[in-house]
Amino acid sequence: MSTTAPRTHFFSTGLRRALSSRIAATLAYPHGVDRYVEHFAPTFSLNEVRAVVTAIRYQTDDSVTMTLRPNGNWQGFRAGQYVRLTVEINGVRRTRCYSPANSVHATDGLIELTAKAHAGGFVSKHLQQDLQVGTTVGLSQAEGSFALPETRPSRVLLISGGSGITPVMAMLRTLCDEGHAGQITFLHYSNAAKDQIYAAELAEIAAKHSNVQLLRGYVEADQGGELSGLFGRAHLNDAVPDYAEAQTFLCGPPGMMKAVQQLWADEGIAGRLHLEHFSAAPVVIDSANAEGEVRFTRSERLAKNNGGSLLDQAEAAGLKPESGCRMGICHACTCRKTAGRVRDTRTGEISDAGESDIQICISVPVGTVTLDL
Amino acid sequence: MTAITKNTFSSLTPAQFAAIGNEFDAIRNRMRADLGERDAKYIRTMIKRQRQFEVAGRVMMMIPPVWPAGVAALSVSKILDNMEIGHNVMHGQYDWMGDPSLNSKNFEWDSADTSKNWKITHNYEHHTYTNVLNKDHDIGYGLLRMSTDQKWEPRFLANLPLTVLLHTFFQHFVAVQNLKLEEVMIYKTKTPAQLKEEFKPVWKKMRKQLAKDYVLFPLLAGPMAPMVFAGNVLANLARNVWACAVIFNGHFPEDVEQFPESVIENETRGQWYVRQLLGSANFSGGKLMHIMSGNLSFQIEHHLFPDIPAHRYAEIAPEVRAICDKHGLPYKTGSFASQTLSTWKRIAKLSLPSGKSGKVSPRMANEKAATPMALAA
Ligand SMILES: Cc1cc2nc3c(=O)[nH]c(=O)nc-3n(C[C@H](O)[C@H](O)[C@H](O)COP(=O)(O)OP(=O)(O)OC[C@H]3O[C@@H](n4cnc5c(N)ncnc54)[C@H](O)[C@@H]3O)c2cc1C
Ligand code: FES
Numbered sequence: 001m002s003t004t005a006p007r008t009h010f011f012s013t014g015l016r017r018a019l020s021s022r023i024a025a026t027l028a029y030p031h032g033v034d035r036y037v038e039h040f041a042p043t044f045s046l047n048e049v050r051a052v053v054t055a056i057r058y059q060t061d062d063s064v065t066m067t068l069r070p071n072g073n074w075q076g077f078r079a080g081q082y083v084r085l086t087v088e089i090n091g092v093r094r095t096r097c098y099s100p101a102n103s104v105h106a107t108d109g110l111i112e113l114t115a116k117a118h119a120g121g122f123v124s125k126h127l128q129q130d131l132q133v134g135t136t137v138g139l140s141q142a143e144g145s146f147a148l149p150e151t152r153p154s155r156v157l158l159i160s161g162g163s164g165i166t167p168v169m170a171m172l173r174t175l176c177d178e179g180h181a182g183q184i185t186f187l188h189y190s191n192a193a194k195d196q197i198y199a200a201e202l203a204e205i206a207a208k209h210s211n212v213q214l215l216r217g218y219v220e221a222d223q224g225g226e227l228s229g230l231f232g233r234a235h236l237n238d239a240v241p242d243y244a245e246a247q248t249f250l251c252g253p254p255g256m257m258k259a260v261q262q263l264w265a266d267e268g269i270a271g272r273l274h275l276e277h278f279s280a281a282p283v284v285i286d287s288a289n290a291e292g293e294v295r296f297t298r299s300e301r302l303a304k305n306n307g308g309s310l311l312d313q314a315e316a317a318g319l320k321p322e323s324g325c326r327m328g329i330c331h332a333c334t335c336r337k338t339a340g341r342v343r344d345t346r347t348g349e350i351s352d353a354g355e356s357d358i359q360i361c362i363s364v365p366v367g368t369v370t371l372d373l
Numbered sequence: 374m375t376a377i378t379k380n381t382f383s384s385l386t387p388a389q390f391a392a393i394g395n396e397f398d399a400i401r402n403r404m405r406a407d408l409g410e411r412d413a414k415y416i417r418t419m420i421k422r423q424r425q426f427e428v429a430g431r432v433m434m435m436i437p438p439v440w441p442a443g444v445a446a447l448s449v450s451k452i453l454d455n456m457e458i459g460h461n462v463m464h465g466q467y468d469w470m471g472d473p474s475l476n477s478k479n480f481e482w483d484s485a486d487t488s489k490n491w492k493i494t495h496n497y498e499h500h501t502y503t504n505v506l507n508k509d510h511d512i513g514y515g516l517l518r519m520s521t522d523q524k525w526e527p528r529f530l531a532n533l534p535l536t537v538l539l540h541t542f543f544q545h546f547v548a549v550q551n552l553k554l555e556e557v558m559i560y561k562t563k564t565p566a567q568l569k570e571e572f573k574p575v576w577k578k579m580r581k582q583l584a585k586d587y588v589l590f591p592l593l594a595g596p597m598a599p600m601v602f603a604g605n606v607l608a609n610l611a612r613n614v615w616a617c618a619v620i621f622n623g624h625f626p627e628d629v630e631q632f633p634e635s636v637i638e639n640e641t642r643g644q645w646y647v648r649q650l651l652g653s654a655n656f657s658g659g660k661l662m663h664i665m666s667g668n669l670s671f672q673i674e675h676h677l678f679p680d681i682p683a684h685r686y687a688e689i690a691p692e693v694r695a696i697c698d699k700h701g702l703p704y705k706t707g708s709f710a711s712q713t714l715s716t717w718k719r720i721a722k723l724s725l726p727s728g729k730s731g732k733v734s735p736r737m738a739n740e741k742a743a744t745p746m747a748l749a750a
Contacts (some may be wrong), residue, residue, distance in 0.1 A: 026589055029581050030481035035474060036428070039421055091413030093471035324497030329679055331465030331477045332497055347402050356471050357478070 016072070020046050042136040049073045049139040054110065056133055059197045063163070064128040065101075065114040070139060074111075077142030079104050079174040080167045080249065080276070084355075085113065086138030089126050093138070095355045096123045099251075099276070100142075101166040101198070103173035111139075114197055116163035122352060146249070146276035148174060153247035154182035157240060159231075159260060161189040161252025167276055168249055169198050176209055184209075185240050189217040189231060189256060193224060215239050231259050244269050251276040292368030297338065299373060309345065310360035314373060321360060321373055328362040335360050340369030380701035382630070382647060389700060394643030396696050397677055400689055404681045408469055412682045416467055416475060419457055419664075426450035434604040435594040444604045448611035449665075454483040455616055456667025457683065463488055464496060466682045485544040487578045490551035500679050504624060504631045504652030511624065512631065514539065514546060515555040518723045520631045525726040528559075532724030536717070543613035548575055615665070618713060623672030626654045626715040628705055647702065649676035655690075655706035662709070663687060673704065 018024060019033050028036055034045045043050045051068035059065055077083070082099040102112040117128035148171050156175065158168040165188055172186055186206075190196040196216070206214035217227035217235065227235050236243045250260050250273060257275060264273040290307030296319060303317040311333050314321045324332035328346055334357050342351050342363040350366055351358065360371070380389070427450035433443030459482030461467070467475040474480075477496075481488050494510055502508035506522055513519040517536060518529040539546050552571050556563040586605040591598040630651040636644070653672040663670050671686035674693055681689075697704040707715070 023589070026581065026585055027593075029585050030483060030578075035420075036424055039424055088413070088470075088472075090409040091411070091470055092409070095471075324493065325501040327501070329500055330492070330496035331468060331680060332492060334465065334468060334476075334478055346398070347405070357468055357476060359465075359468075 012072075016046075043069075043071045045071060045073060047073060049141060051111065051137055051139050053131060053133050053135045053137065056131060058128075059114070059199075060195050062117045062128070062195070063114055063197050064117065064124075064131065065112065065197070066127065066131065068111045068113065068137065068139070069109065070111060074139065075141055077104060077111075077170075078147035079170040080147035080274075081142040081144045082146075082167065082276075083111070083113075083142055084140035087123065087126065087131070087135075089123070089130075094123045094126075094352075095138075097278075099167035099170065101169040101173075103170065103177045105174060105177040114163065114166050116197075123354075144276070146251070146274060148249075149247075152178070152180060152182075155242065155246040156180075156182065156184045157187065157243055157246035157248040158185065159187045159248060159250045159252070161231075161256040162191075162195075163197065164251035164253065164276070164278060165198055167251050169201075171249060172202075172205065172212070176205055176212070181211065183211050183213070185213045185215065185243075185246070187215045187217070187227075187235070187240065189219070189252065192218055192220040213239075231256050233263060236263075244272075246272065248273045250274065251278065254279065290365075292340075292365065294365055295368065295370040296373045297370060305365045305368070307364065310342065310358070310363045310365060310369065310371065313365075314360065314371070319373060323361060326361045328359055331359060333359050333361045336372035337363075338370045338372055341366040342369060382632075382636075382644075382651060385647065385700070387641075390641055390643030390647065392643070393696065393700055393702075394641065394646055397646045397693075398642070400692055401678050401681065404678065404685060404689065405469075408682065412467070412684070413470055413472075415684050416458070416462070416682070419453065423450050423453040423458055426453065430608070431590060431601075434601050435597045437597070437600070440600055440604060444607050444611075447604065447608035451483055451608055451612040452615055452665055455612060456619070456669065457664055458482075458667075459484065459488075460667050460669070461683045463492055465680045468680070483582070484547070485575075485579045485582050486548040486550075487574055490575065491547065494551045496679070500676070502637060503649055503676055504629070505634055505637055505648075506631055507634055508637070510550060510553070511620075514550055515553060516546075517720065519625060519719070521723065521727050522631065522633070523723075529724050532720050533717075536720050540614045540617040541610065543617040544609065545579070548579060551575075619666045619669050621716045622656050622709065622712040623653055623669055623675075625719055626705065626707070626712045627719045628703070628715075629654050646677060649673075650693075650697065650702060650704075652676065653705070654712060655704075656709045656712045657706060658709060670709075673706075 019037065024033050032046075034048070037044045043052050049070055051070040051074070053066055054069050055067040057065045077100055080099070082097045084095050085098050086093050086095045088094075098113040098115055100111045101114055102110070115124045115127050117124045146167060152175065156171070158171055160168045168186070172184065175184060186202065188196070188202070193199065202214055202216075206212050215227055215235075216225035217229065217231070218225040219230060221228065227239065240246075244267060248264070250257060254277070257277065261270070261273065261275070264270045290305045292305045294303045294305050294310065294313050294317070296302070296314065296317065299319055301317050301319065303313055306313060306316070308316075311321060311323055311326065321335060322332050324330040326333075336355065337351070337358045338355050339353065341353050342358055343349070343366050344351070345362045345364055351363075385393075426446045430443050430445070430447030430450055433439040433446060436443070459480065462475055462480045463477050463482070465477040468477055477492070499509050499511045504512065506512060506520060513523065516539060517532050518525065549572075552568060552575065553563065554568075557565060557568050586609065587602055590605065591601045594601040632648060632652070636648065640648070650673060653676045655673050656666075656670050658666075658670055668683035668686050669675055671683070671690055674686035674689050675683060677693065678686075678689070694704050696702075
């Protein structure tokens with residue numbers, strides 16, 4: 001931050017106070033102050049977290065690393081947590097989760113996200129191919145219980161695979177910034193050296209901090225890692241014999257996570273394993289057969305999907321959602337779907353699995369669906 | 374094309390209804406699939422313009438030499454806010470964007486009416502039961518006699534002056550529309566206590582609107598307070614008269630049809646489309662006219678596709694017209710002036726008892742529906 005910071009700060013808090021006053025609210029009624037100010041300052045908001053993309057770099061062929069400057073509403077995060085990032089693609093807002101990879105002690109106030117561009121991935125491909133510096137994006141506050149505990153464990157084992165490196169990278173960087181005295185082992189798996197994100201940073205950290213042990217495992221041969229092949233007990237026995245004493249933080253592809261979880265469970269040390277899943281098991285779309293369940297989060301109810309419209313199913317579950325025409329005209333029944341896919345009964349179109357608003361009178365669940373109702 | 378036979382609601386066969394339904398569905402699906410960046414840009418630009426007009430208007434009103442320009446700018450702002458933005462956003466035309474500020478659930482407009490009540494009377498009742506007597510409260514707003522099938526009562530002698538009153542205080546009439554005042558005052562089917570409860574949220578919204586336009590902004594203007602007050606009265610009036618005129622032109626020109634309640638029993642999608650078509654009328658005009666009327670100048674397209682962004686109606690109109698021609702159905706349109714004249718003629722005629730008034734017998738429902746009712750008078 002530069003020397004002008006105190007003055008700007010004084011000015012901006014004064015302005016902020018004025019804008020959040022009741023008078024400002026009445027003058028801007030019914031649209032609200034944000035809806036006027038955002039035309040000059042797109043990242044400004046009285047309550048919402050928004051951020052501007054300040055830098056973009058490409059560590060590997062199939063990833064993108066974005067630096068974001070959040071507005072003043074951002075309350076920071078605990079190393080390991082994630083944020084919900086909202087970007088607009090062809091006029092439609094899409095929300096996906098990403099885990100900041102930076103240290104929580106970074107003094108520049110920036111957030112660093114790295115996304116792996118999945119081949120058929122709608123948002124991750126967009127981030128990699130089309131995102132521009134200067135774009136305003138939406139953020140949630142940090143969420144999730146996968147995080148370094150407030151009292152740092154002395155022995156830490158971080159295990160990650162592929163893009164699952166991001167939350168544990170935040171943990172490693174945070175611990176190093178704190179001058180953590182205990183032993184830290186960073187065990188990371190990727191397909192090949194050229195696909196590994198944060199490769200240079202990891203090497204640098206390991207060289208600088210004698211308590212950091214870096215173990216890189218590559219699936220492909222001759223990649224120069226400390227380990228080779230997929231995760232297995234042998235890797236632990238050879239390189240991390242004291243793994244049972246450590247607090248272990250794990251994030252990676254489903255197969256790898258299952259293998260680690262199994263081993264920890266077999267040894268009865270599952271209590272020392274903390275994990276984060278990036279993706280749920282893929283849904284098989286079979287619109288003919290009703291499968292899965294409908295979860296109504298606000299009213300905390302659960303119903304077996306019977307293949308009917310979500311409005312009918314909600315009513316059958318004893319809820320009273322708003323409705324009107326029941327034929328897709330009036331939008332009275334619009335409600336937030338937080339997860340799962342639905343089929344539009346008029347067009348047969350199947351939605352994506354992310355968060356979006358749907359008209360429940362013309363939406364039939366395809367597999368398990370979660371509604372904010 | 375083969376020779377066109379004239380069709381009416383009752384002369385169409387089930388197969389024809391189904392065909393019409395499919396043809397309109399095809400347009401709708403194609404439009405929905407095509408929504409994207411262009412529509413997002415359009416509505417955001419419209420909102421930006423509205424904000425610019427609003428801020429400029431409110432500032433100019435405080436500066437005597439440009440006061441008239443200020444009134445004009447604020448009038449434009451309020452019209453844009455209510456019509457091209459508010460009406461359309463609250464229809465859910467932009468829900469697909471997933472932007473909370475453009476979502477029909479959250480949007481509030483610069484009008485005395487609460488968005489919640491409006492969505493019930495307008496989106497649900499009016500759009501589902503368009504021009505169905507006793508179901509669509511927009512037929513006369515419980516105040517006017519708009520059809521020969523509404524039994525004549527002496528109070529309807531005031532049809533014309535009441536219409537003037539409705540135009541003048543339109544936002545407040547609309548605000549209390551959902552309260553159905555006539556049920557308390559005339560038909561006694563609702564108790565005053567019920568009414569009082571229902572009025573609470575409406576009054577809350579009205580109060581805020583009044584505080585903003587008639588207390589806070591005048592106070593902010595210091596010595597110019599009376600001029601700002603007067604300017605805001607005029608801007609609200611301009612919006613009221615314009616909005617009311619646009620809406621009346623959409624459903625009340627003399628050749629627009631009304632339907633008995635029986636039509637909606639087991640109504641098919643095709644029949645629903647045809648009822649929307651026969652119960653609406655367009656008016657012609659340039660691009661500016663369309664924007665200022667929230668594209669309700671394409672009332673027919675709006676009723677067929679209420680949740681397709683309205684700026685697209687102009688593109689769809691030729692196709693809708695072609696479908697009408699193909700099936701021998703009328704596509705009612707005229708100039709703004711002629712549609713207005715026709716509407717006022719209907720209101721004037723219906724203020725007097727007419728020989729043919731009375732109930733629609735259920736058995737005759739279909740035939741009756743096919744006759745433009747006002748002309749039958
Ligand atoms: C708590 C949490 C934190 C996350 N943090 C990160 C992060 O830091 N970096 C990051 O890159 N991603 C992270 N993700 C995953 C991210 O949210 C998206 O799921 C991912 O970017 C894919 O989104 P998409 O829109 O590109 O793919 P979609 O269009 O949603 O999916 C398209 C295809 O990609 C496949 N796919 C989707 N997600 C994955 C996945 N994770 N692995 C393999 N295949 C997948 C689907 O099966 C589908 O076939 C996190 C997820 C969660 C739940
Ligand atoms: S109830 Fe009218 S759109 Fe769903």
